[in-house]
Structures are given as C-alpha cells and as structure tokens.
Amino acid sequence: MDKTVKKLQLPFFKLKKPYKEILVSDYDVLEIQGFDFPLMPFVNGKIEIKDNRTLKKPISISDMILKLELEHEITFSTTEKIDATDFLKCTNYYRLSIFIKYLRDDKSFTALKKIYEFDSFLSENIGRLITPLEVYIRTSLAHVLTTEYETIIRDLGKLGDDVSPALVYLDKRIYKDKVIDNKSMQETFSYIARDLYDRQKSELSLAHHISYYGGWIPFWVLVEHTTFGQLGMIIGFLERKVRKRWAEYTFPGNKVKEIVEWINTIRILRNTSAHCSRFYGRNFTYNPTLNNEDLKLICFEDEDDAYKASFKNTLFAGLITLRALYKQLREDDKLKWNRFILEIDSKISKDKNLSKSDLGFNDQWIDALNIKI
Numbered sequence: 001m002d003k004t005v006k007k008l009q010l011p012f013f014k015l016k017k018p019y020k021e022i023l024v025s026d027y028d029v030l031e032i033q034g035f036d037f038p039l040m041p042f043v044n045g046k047i048e049i050k051d052n053r054t055l056k057k058p059i060s061i062s063d064m065i066l067k068l069e070l071e072h073e074i075t076f077s078t079t080e081k082i083d084a085t086d087f088l089k090c091t092n093y094y095r096l097s098i099f100i101k102y103l104r105d106d107k108s109f110t111a112l113k114k115i116y117e118f119d120s121f122l123s124e125n126i127g128r129l130i131t132p133l134e135v136y137i138r139t140s141l142a143h144v145l146t147t148e149y150e151t152i153i154r155d156l157g158k159l160g161d162d163v164s165p166a167l168v169y170l171d172k173r174i175y176k177d178k179v180i181d182n183k184s185m186q187e188t189f190s191y192i193a194r195d196l197y198d199r200q201k202s203e204l205s206l207a208h209h210i211s212y213y214g215g216w217i218p219f220w221v222l223v224e225h226t227t228f229g230q231l232g233m234i235i236g237f238l239e240r241k242v243r244k245r246w247a248e249y250t251f252p253g254n255k256v257k258e259i260v261e262w263i264n265t266i267r268i269l270r271n272t273s274a275h276c277s278r279f280y281g282r283n284f285t286y287n288p289t290l291n292n293e294d295l296k297l298i299c300f301e302d303e304d305d306a307y308k309a310s311f312k313n314t315l316f317a318g319l320i321t322l323r324a325l326y327k328q329l330r331e332d333d334k335l336k337w338n339r340f341i342l343e344i345d346s347k348i349s350k351d352k353n354l355s356k357s358d359l360g361f362n363d364q365w366i367d368a369l370n371i372k373i
Helices: 012-016 061-070 078-090 093-097 109-147 149-156 165-170 177-181 184-198 204-212 228-237 240-250 256-274 292-297 305-311 315-326 331-350 365-369
Strands: 007-011 029-033
Touching: 007 012, 012 029, 061 078, 078 093, 078 109, 093 109, 109 149, 109 165, 109 228, 109 240, 109 256, 109 315, 109 331, 149 165, 149 240, 177 184, 184 228, 228 256, 240 256, 256 315, 292 315, 292 365, 315 331, 315 365, 331 365
Parallel strands: 007 029
Antiparallel strands: none
16 A cells, blocks of 8 residues: 655745754655745735735726826827827836826826826935945944954953954854844844855855855955845844944944934835835835934924824935934035935926925925035
C-alpha cells in the first residue's frame, strides 16, 4: 500500500523571515506557496470584502474622452480633444481622473490637466529636495557612530567585546535590549546583507570590500546602500543615549522622539514621490510631532478643532517637517527650498482651481515654510 504523503504548505512570506525555526519532522514534503491573484485582505486587517462586482472592460482613448464628458461633465473644445488624445496615450486615465473631484467652476479638460501637472510639480520637486536631507542623515549617522564609538560604548557601560569602529553597527551594545531579544535588529541586518550580496556585481564599493577586506563592509559604505526605510529602522533600534548623541550633532535643538518621527515622515514623502503617487489632496499616514516654534509659525492655536484634527496628515505638516530639518543644511540648499515655496505660491495664485486647503495650508503657510537666511 502506498504511503500517504504528508505535505506542509507554507506561504512564501513565512519563510522569508530570517532566524525563524519551523518544525518539519512530522511531514514528508515542504511546499513553499507563492502569492497569487485574486488578492485577499490581510487577516485582521482594515479592508473588508463588501461586494463581488464584475471588472470593468478596457476602453479606447476616444471612449475615455467620452466618459469624461458624459459621466464627469468635463468640457472639451476641439483643440482640447486633440490634446487629450495625446495626453491619454502617455498618462493612465485613472491617474488623471482622481483629480476631477478637485475641480471648481472651471471644468474644462485644460483645468483638469493643470491640477494633474501641479501634482507632478509637487512630486518632482519634493523628491529632489529630499535628496540632500537623505544624504546628510546617512553621512552624519555614519560619522557620529564611527568617530565616537569608544565614547559611546564607555557611556553605555555595557559589557562586551569591542569591534572595529568601522563595524560599529555590528556591536549589539549600541541597540536597545528588546530589539536584540526579539531579533528585530538581526532580521533587519540580515535583509541588508542579502540586498548587498545581490548587488555586489553592480556596486564597485561592495565588490572592493569583498575583494580586499574579507567582505567586511564599513558603516560609512553600508549607509549608502541601505534603503531609507532600513536606515530609519537602524536609528529607531539605537539605545536612547546613542540616538541622542547623533540627534544633537545632526539636528541640534530638537527632541530625539521628534526626529525619529520626522524621518518616518521624510520616508513617506520620498516613497510617494518615487512611486509617482498623488500629493495633491492626499491624507498621508505620517503623524509628525512639531515643536512649539513651528506651531507658533503656523498660528496653530488660532485654528478650529477640525483643522487641528486633520493637520498632521496633510502635505503642509510634511513640508513643515522638511523645513525644520532643512534649517541644518547649507545655504545653497535653503535657497533652493525657498524658491520651491515661492513657485508653489505663484502656481496657486495663477490657477483658481488650485486650492491651498487641498494641501492643508492655512493663511500663514508661506511665512511658516520660508527659511530665513
């Protein structure tokens, strides 16, 4: 009689997590399952299945224009229909149509396209302006932790063996005990090591350290190859004393907790730009804590309760956060920032369909975002 094969089926993400033990001795075969369609909601997630509708049929560009006219009451001149045909060849209909709800008196295709173009302007410039901040954060973290390694270890007072200052990130003493105990720190660096391993052929600095230094990657090289999300996790894992030392060097005068939240805000804005996602009218998932100086700049206490409740999820809150960090950068960077703020003002002033309220701006927004040099 054939023996029944006992199969253990596990989804891919169960095996993706490092340092996890899975008992398989009771099974003959381990089957790794991949993701598939249709997508299902997270277990215990916020998304619930409400209906099972039939998918919409794809439509031609001419039908897209007709749909804009008949269903959304967008007006077209003859010239605008030609423009729309060219535009929709290069731009997804659903990327454009989301801005229909922001139209006011002017419901022409040109007005709709201008809102889309303003959103693109925000995306391109915010992504560009985050770059020097990101470089500064990577540079300062590597500088403080490597050059002050001996002082950091002495101040922590933890027992253990010292490592080369270049490998400070491998010294578990600089991290909170709980992220060592629950293996969060080890898992994160396992993901980083895997990413760097995969990229060694295309990244000369990694290949150099594998060829000449036994594969040991100094922290000042590693920070240039982590994602910004991974960098934020490393900062969050650090012992409070270590984070405080870095924060006082990098963004003096601000609280450590504020800075950790601000870095998450930068990450969300950066990813929104990198993925070409919408900025205009968006409610973001960040929740930055602003200092009293910034709250006074925007006259926060003078606003009504509805504004106060929604403010932290607006683009305005994200830009206030960027401004607070930008104050530590070079004068040339600050001038670029101020030019960006002036451009926003100019575009809003010239287009009646653009509303400062859709960005979370109040009447003080220009003065609040401008950096005095």
